[in-house]
Every structure is written in structure tokens, then in C-alpha cells.
Amino acid sequence: MPDRPGSVLQASMIRLVRRGAWAHAGRLLEKTHPADIAQVLERLTPADRKAVFDLIRSDAERAEVLAMVEFAAWTELVGELAPEVIGRILQHMSPDDAALLLRELPRDEADEVLLAMGELADDVESLLGYAEDTAGAIMTPDFFALDEGLPVKTAIERLQAAGEREASFYVYVVDAGEHLVGVLSLRQLIMQPPDKRLRDFMSSDPIRVTTDADQEEVSRIVARYDLLAVPVVDNANRLVGVVTVDDVIDVMREEATEDILKMVGTTVEETSAPGPVRGAWIRFPWLAVAFAGSVGGIYLLSEFEGVLQKTLQISFFLPTVLAMGGNVASQCAMVVVRGLATGRLELTAVSRILGRELGIALLLSLTFAAALFVAGSFMSFGAPGLPQVVALGLFSSMMIAAALGTLLPLGFTRLGIDPAVASGPFITTSIDVLGILSFFTIAWLLL
Amino acid sequence: MPDRPGSVLQASMIRLVRRGAWAHAGRLLEKTHPADIAQVLERLTPADRKAVFDLIRSDAERAEVLAMVEFAAWTELVGELAPEVIGRILQHMSPDDAALLLRELPRDEADEVLLAMGELADDVESLLGYAEDTAGAIMTPDFFALDEGLPVKTAIERLQAAGEREASFYVYVVDAGEHLVGVLSLRQLIMQPPDKRLRDFMSSDPIRVTTDADQEEVSRIVARYDLLAVPVVDNANRLVGVVTVDDVIDVMREEATEDILKMVGTTVEETSAPGPVRGAWIRFPWLAVAFAGSVGGIYLLSEFEGVLQKTLQISFFLPTVLAMGGNVASQCAMVVVRGLATGRLELTAVSRILGRELGIALLLSLTFAAALFVAGSFMSFGAPGLPQVVALGLFSSMMIAAALGTLLPLGFTRLGIDPAVASGPFITTSIDVLGILSFFTIAWLLL
Known part of the structure; x- marks a missing residue:
């Protein structure tokens, strides 16, 4: 094959x-x-x-x-x-x-x-x-459970008599009240003498989840403990099902694609390539939020008409200032969103996360501001003071972007809003608006 | 627990x-x-x-x-x-x-x-x-294989005598030359009469990978066939190892994070939160490419100084035209990049993919161009013809963006370059440059 x-x-x-x-x-x-x-x-x-x-x-x-x-x-x-x-x-x-x-x-x-x-x-x-999307919804009720008092011999007979089950590489051990008390691999079972009772060699207190556990949490547990299946219990610790690793893999694949797509305002539904009308409809809300914000930017810019009339050349640099801000923000936001999704970043460590991102942004802003100062000196188009203004404008736009790109996803998470969905258009929009504001304020002050 | x-x-x-x-x-x-x-x-x-x-x-x-x-x-x-x-x-x-x-x-x-x-x-x-990152590198050589001629009884004895192995839920069956010929689950083994030979009830021709298979391919196979482990063979079909599902899960988690982060020009190394200098160094190249492109945009804009001098107000709309282009492009690019990564999209279906993306973009561009026309009519700032120009400019910028956002990832993939890495800065940059070009050409023609 x-x-x-x-x-x-x-x-x-x-x-x-x-x-x-x-x-x-x-x-x-x-x-x-x-x-x-x-x-x-x-x-x-x-x-x-x-x-x-x-x-x-x-x-x-x-x-x-x-x-x-x-x-x-x-x-x-x-x-x-x-x-x-x-x-x-x-x-x-x-x-x-x-x-x-x-x-x-x-x-x-x-x-x-x-x-x-x-x-x-x-x-x-x-x-x-x-x-x-809970453990209860993705578990199979078709598992293999045996009483803790059974001897190995009877356990193997039961196993042989039972039909094919989905989660048949583990044998779950329950007490008389169907409460989960242990787990055995098939391998452990056949290694033991026929008269030994399950309770005497089972692994007790197995890792388990409750029926209402979120499926992402279930997949994190299966991944963390390298399990092939995780037992699902009700609130009274009665065994009611098993989530197998193949379902966990499906969850992980789905979630990864979902995480990526929702950051640009589309959904997994798009991956089944629906028609253009449906596709446009899915993508519309995200773009509409970004559009509304940028219309605010148009109005804001018009307020700086005086600055532009005095030094028209400043408008040449506006796309660079805004684009670099957007780029920095998307880097910060993705690192934070992904860190939160994988559990690597903790919501409580806001000041540490922000400190790190601002530290990185400071180095990058200084570098590119210096580069733009040099470029601006060659291309100042006869406007005195322009290199200083555009370098400062780029610097402030990138620093604002880093702060927003870091804080917006953290803030949305704290409000219980999915940071991946919300961050995108809000970041785009607020960086355009704040970038324009800071750039033209600097221009207005210095030119 | x-x-x-x-x-x-x-x-x-x-x-x-x-x-x-x-x-x-x-x-x-x-x-x-x-x-x-x-x-x-x-x-x-x-x-x-x-x-x-x-x-x-x-x-x-x-x-x-x-x-x-x-x-x-x-x-x-x-x-x-x-x-x-x-x-x-x-x-x-x-x-x-x-x-x-x-x-x-x-x-x-x-x-x-x-x-x-x-x-x-x-x-x-x-x-x-x-x-x-090949199957050979992530497999364990610590698997359980038995000769196809063995009876069940001997097989179980061998299993009991062997120490704990990593991939012990499947028993692989080999011929005298160590070639992989079949696979059994432990469950199948204990269900059979003691004298039956493995070759008479094993599943023959099991799904396998070769040592040089890419780890992403291995994880796709494990996911697709719902396997707990996949055997790894050398070029002569000799069994040399097994990749278990827990390693596949590690690969999937790593790849998902990698896919997301590399789209904004950073790496998984960032998730271990290295210091700001290292962090800035990782993010620098991607930003540098985008910066270089946008400096080209500054030069390009300066060439349109005449248009701007005539109708200064056009510059108010430039951020909107470019930002919406960027947003549309990132939606197209993510859908394509993710589609290619999950194998949902096929590289050969370029015209179908492009047709769909352009169809969606057409609907969205018309919608937002109409909205900008209306907004521009209220905010034309005394410049006649401005609403028409900005609406047309937005429309062309969004259409160009959709085409680039779709074609660049496909093109990079065909050239053997990872589309997730390369698309980001090239898309940002080329949309800024082409957006400026089309917007100001329209303005120059119509104003």
C-alpha cells in the first residue's frame, strides 16, 4: 500500500x-x-x-x-x-x-x-x-467495564464473549454501584495469573473527565497524559462513556482550522467551499467592522487637512506608518491568541506578557524608525523636518500597535469573548485610527 | 482527581x-x-x-x-x-x-x-x-513483532515474557525476512483458539509508512484511518519501527501552532517566551520585507504628487482603500493556506479556487464600494467626483487583493516554498503598492 x-x-x-x-x-x-x-x-x-x-x-x-x-x-x-x-x-x-x-x-x-x-x-x-462540544456529546457509550471483584480468568472470558467494542484497548473497572475505580490495559490483563482479582492489580484512580467537560479540555487531557482513551463519568462518578483518541484527533484538527480561520473573520464552514454568496455572507461582518472603523479614520484625517495642506508629502508616508503598525499588532496578537489557546500563556500574567511584547516592539520600532529616518532623508521631497516626523510617527504607531495587539486579545478573553474572533477587525481598525491620530499630531506639532 | x-x-x-x-x-x-x-x-x-x-x-x-x-x-x-x-x-x-x-x-x-x-x-x-521531521525520526524501535507462523498460544507466551513496550496494543506480524505482512490487536489475539496460526487470522497488508515519510503525512494517515499506531518500514518493507498516536498528537499540536505563527512571521520558538532581543530578531525578517515594500510605496505615492496637489482630500481615503484590500487578502490567503495544509484544497484546482475567491470578492467589493460611495458623498469635502473615485479605488483594491491573496500562496506552494511563511509580508507589501497604483491611476484619470 x-x-x-x-x-x-x-x-x-x-x-x-x-x-x-x-x-x-x-x-x-x-x-x-x-x-x-x-x-x-x-x-x-x-x-x-x-x-x-x-x-x-x-x-x-x-x-x-x-x-x-x-x-x-x-x-x-x-x-x-x-x-x-x-x-x-x-x-x-x-x-x-x-x-x-x-x-x-x-x-x-x-x-x-x-x-x-x-x-x-x-x-x-x-x-x-x-x-x-462536551465530553458527553463526543463519548461512546460502547465501552468495556468489569467488576473490580472479578478474577482475571472470568474477565478474559467476558472479553471473549463480548462483541467488538470501540474502546477495547482499555478495560475499565467499576464497583458494585458502577462507579469508576480503576483501569487496566489488555496487556496488563493477560500478564496476570488467572485467579488474581482485578482490584489487586488495576491502576486505581484513573484520569477521567465529567460529561460536561469541554471537548477542548478533553483533548488537552488526552494529549497531556498520552492516553488512548479517557473515561467519562457523571457527577456521581458513575462510568457512562469513553472518549477515544481518534475522536480527540478530530477535535484537534477541527479546532486548529477553526482557530486560524476565525482570526480573519471566516469559519470552518468555508472549508467545504460553499457558493460565493454564502462565502461573502460569512466574511462580511468582520470586514464591516473594519470598514466602519476606517470610515472613522477618513473623518479623522480630514480634521488634519491643515497639516496636509502645509506639508502634502506627509501623506506619502501614511501607508507605511499604518501598515507597519498593523504588522506588529498581528504578530503580538497571534502570539497571545495562540499562547492562550494552548494554555502556554496565563491570563493572570498580563504585565509579564505586555512587558515582553513592548520590549520586543521597542527594539523593532527603533530599528524601523531609524530606517525610515534614513529613507526619509533621501526622499524628503523638499519638506524640512519630514524625516524626523515620519520616524517618530512610525515609532509611535508601532508601539501603540504592540500594546493594542497584546491587550485586546487578553481583554476579550477576560470578558469571555473568543480573542481569535474579536481581535482581528478591532485591532485593524483601532490601529488605523490611533496610528493616524498619533502620526498627524506629531506632524502638527513639529512641522 | x-x-x-x-x-x-x-x-x-x-x-x-x-x-x-x-x-x-x-x-x-x-x-x-x-x-x-x-x-x-x-x-x-x-x-x-x-x-x-x-x-x-x-x-x-x-x-x-x-x-x-x-x-x-x-x-x-x-x-x-x-x-x-x-x-x-x-x-x-x-x-x-x-x-x-x-x-x-x-x-x-x-x-x-x-x-x-x-x-x-x-x-x-x-x-x-x-x-x-520524518517517520524515521519520530518512530519508536521498541515495538512488538511476531512471526506469522506462530500459534496463538506461543504468541501470548511471548507477549507475557516480553517487558513493557511502548506500542503494545497492536502486535505486528512479520515473515522470516522481517517483512511486515500483517497486524493484530491484542483483542483479536485473545479471541482465537490456542493452536491457530497468526497468518490465518491477522489483518494482512496493514497501512504503513516508510521511514522517509514526512511527519505531517504520518499524522494525516493516523488521523484518516483512526489508528493508534502506524508501522514504519524501510525501502525493502522490513519493519523497523512504530509511530504511536501520542507522538502524532504532539506533531499535530506543534504543526497547528507553527502554521498560525509563521503566517505572521514568527516561530514556535516564541512560545517559550525568549527575551526581547531574541524575540525581535525572530520577527525582524518578516517586518523587514514588508517595510522594504512599503518604502517602494512611498516613492510610488510621490509620483502622484500632482493628483494629490489637485485633490488633497483623496489622501483621506487612502488608509481605507489599502486596509480593506489587506483584510480581503488575508481572508483569501488563510482559506487557501489552511485548505492546502489540511489537504482540502488541491493545487491543481487553481482556476476553481480562484474563481470562487473572486466571486466572493466581487460581492464584497461591490457592497463596500457602494458603502464608500455613500460615505464619500457625505464627506466629499468639496471635491467634485471624489465619491466615484474612492468607490472605484476601493473596488479595484479589493479585487486585486483577492487575486493576490489567493494566487500568492498557491504559487509559493508550487515553487516548494511554504505558503504560510512567504504569503504574509509579500501580500501586505504588494497590496500596498498595487492598491496605491490602481487608486491613484483612477484618481488621475477621473479627477
């Missing part, structure tokens, strides 16, 4: 679809890993995607593919199917994946699908009871 | 360290999970970090903590220790973690450490032979 099976397969599939060779495409699908089919689907146009998905014959295979497709493509693929058909497909899916999918459907359609699933709907319905 | 053990512990530890209560701090460390110690270390100041690390008594515990600390903090923690001491610590570390750490040390110091490690150095040295 080659390292990149996806790309070859994808090329063949796209060729077959373009030629309309559906029978041939169907045969190719039968030989393909569901994960590879999912990847190909994500890369096709919406119409082709639907056509290829419909080529998959068995419900079990459809379920596997759906479970591996990115969230955004789910509703599109099943959207036009009858609730009974979706229900039949979901019967082959693990309850956690089925629940995630159902969350994306309109409420009444989801209810019809659940009805069609029969008794298999129970597990899924209980997961739907937990809030989105 | 609470969900967030780190924060409480961290508060206590910082308090003890501030008070200089070292004995008390040492006792607290003994009761703490290595992963939690690692996290606390990352959040302390460099001096405190070193002091707390030195409080950890046993080499084994130090090894565990070091293996869990972020890469950037490694060299700082071990930097001042004698090579023999480092060697003694590394003896307790898995070979892949030890190799990753040694890669960060200067070459001759690493050699001395290896010498101090004795025969345990062999595994580490062989890993050091692989290029950085």
Missing part, C-alpha cells in the same frame, strides 16, 4: 465521474477503504460528491464513509435522503458518530430518523441529551 | 517557589504526575523552571518529565547539565523521545551524551540517522 493512496484513487475517481462511467466507479469504490472514499468525496464538487456517495451500495459502508467525512459535508450528503434511509445507515454507525450527525439535522428530521432506528436509537438519544 | 489538575497544582507550586520553600515544593513534586510537572514547568519563568526541574530527584522521573515538556524547553532544562548526567536521564527515556531531545543539542555535546548512555545509545543513534 503506497503512502498516499488518496491521490491516485482520487485522480481515477474524478476521471471516471467526469466521463460518467458510474458502473466502473462503483466497482472502484468497492475496493476502497472508507477513509479514502471519505477523502475523495471531500474533494469533489457538491454534485459529484452526492453522485459518488449514492454509488455506495451497502448501508454499513455508507455509515463508515459518513463517519469519516468532515462534519460540514454530512448534511449535504444525507440531506435529501428519506429519514428511514438515514436511520438504516445510522444503525451501522457507532452511537457517538450517529449523534454528531443528527445534531446537524433539523430537529424534526432528526426525530424521524431516530424513530426509524428502532431500539438502537436509545444510546444515540442519551448522547443527544448532552450539550454540544 | 479533578478535571484540571494543572491549574491548582501550578498555583501551589508557583507560591512555594516564590516563597523559596524548596523542600515543600520537592515533596509536592513527588506526588505529582510527570505530565502535570511538565505543564507547570512550561508556565514558570526560565529561572524558576530550572530550579524546579533540579528538585526532581530520580533520573527516571526527570526523563518522564522531559519527555512531556514542549520541545523548546528541553535544551533550556538540560543545557547546563553535564553530558554524563543527561546520558543517565536519557537511559530512562524511550529511544524516540531521547533522539528528539538530542537533535536539539549541539552535535559534539550530543555525542558525549550518547557515549555516556552506553549500549542503550544504539537505538537512539539509529533514529538520529533519519532526517528530522
